[in-house]
Amino acid sequence: MPRPFLLVLVCSFLLTGCTATARLYPVQGPLSEQNPPPIYVAKFSDGLHSGVFSATLSNGEIGKGRWQQIPRPNKTANPVASSAAADSLAPEWDLVYGQGFYTAHVLGSRLYARVDFTGDRGTVMHAEFYKPDKAQEQSISSIKGVAKDDKGNIYKVAF
Numbered sequence: 001m002p003r004p005f006l007l008v009l010v011c012s013f014l015l016t017g018c019t020a021t022a023r024l025y026p027v028q029g030p031l032s033e034q035n036p037p038p039i040y041v042a043k044f045s046d047g048l049h050s051g052v053f054s055a056t057l058s059n060g061e062i063g064k065g066r067w068q069q070i071p072r073p074n075k076t077a078n079p080v081a082s083s084a085a086a087d088s089l090a091p092e093w094d095l096v097y098g099q100g101f102y103t104a105h106v107l108g109s110r111l112y113a114r115v116d117f118t119g120d121r122g123t124v125m126h127a128e129f130y131k132p133d134k135a136q137e138q139s140i141s142s143i144k145g146v147a148k149d150d151k152g153n154i155y156k157v158a159f
Contacts, residue, residue, distance in 0.1 A: 019045040020140050022129075022159045024055065027096055029153030031058075042127075042157070053115040057123055065117030070128075072108055089114075089128045092146040096156045106130045111143075124150040129157055 024040040026032040042055035049069040056062055093102035106112055111131040118124050129145030145157030 019043055020143070020159055022143075022145065022157050024127075024147055024155040024157055026153050027156050029149075030151065031153045040155070044129075050113075053117065053127070055117075055119075055125070057119055057125075059121070061119040061121040061123055063117045063119035063123065063125060065115045067113045067115035067127075067129075070112045070114055072110070072112075089126060089146050089148065092148055092154050093128070095154060096146050097144065105132065109133055127155075127157060129159075 020043070022042045022044065024042060026034075026037045031037055038058055040055055040057055042053065044067060045052050051067055052064065053067045054062065054064045090102040090107075093106055094100065097105075106128075109130045110133055112128070113130070114126070114128045116124075116126050125147055126149075127145060127147035129143055131143045140159050143159045145159075147155040147157055149155075
């Protein structure tokens with residue numbers, strides 16, 4: 001393979017970045033009662049510790065925000081107490097994935113991130129996602145998440 005071609009290939013790969021597509025399934029709230037419930041599509045992209053989030057919601061509303069990795073609690077702090085921030089979605093994690101899931105799996109994981117955004121028609125949404133630390137769970141489908149909006153809906157986020 002000629003060197004210039006290899007250089008172009010590597011540069012184009014770096015410029016495109018990594019992108020993951022997720023689906024937001026309503027599990028509680030007004031949208032979950034619709035038959036069939038709407039399923040929203042979201043894209044996560046960019047770096048290792050932060051990146052761009054975009055979602056297409058009902059009636060074509062588009063929301064964009066920046067996801068940020070949530071730092072792990074330090075070893076001297078009580079991890080449950082330090083996670084009890086007002087913007088934490090701990091109750092939603094337990095609602096979607098089962099009682100105690102947040103504390104047992106999400107809290108303290110290496111890749112635990114949050115995004116808050118407002119859509120172009122005013123919908124406010126908060127989402128969190130995490131990737132298990134286990135080596136055998138390296139696929140994109142191992143990432144789990146939850147979201148809630150200001151209209152009383154809670155979503156399961158699946159990649």
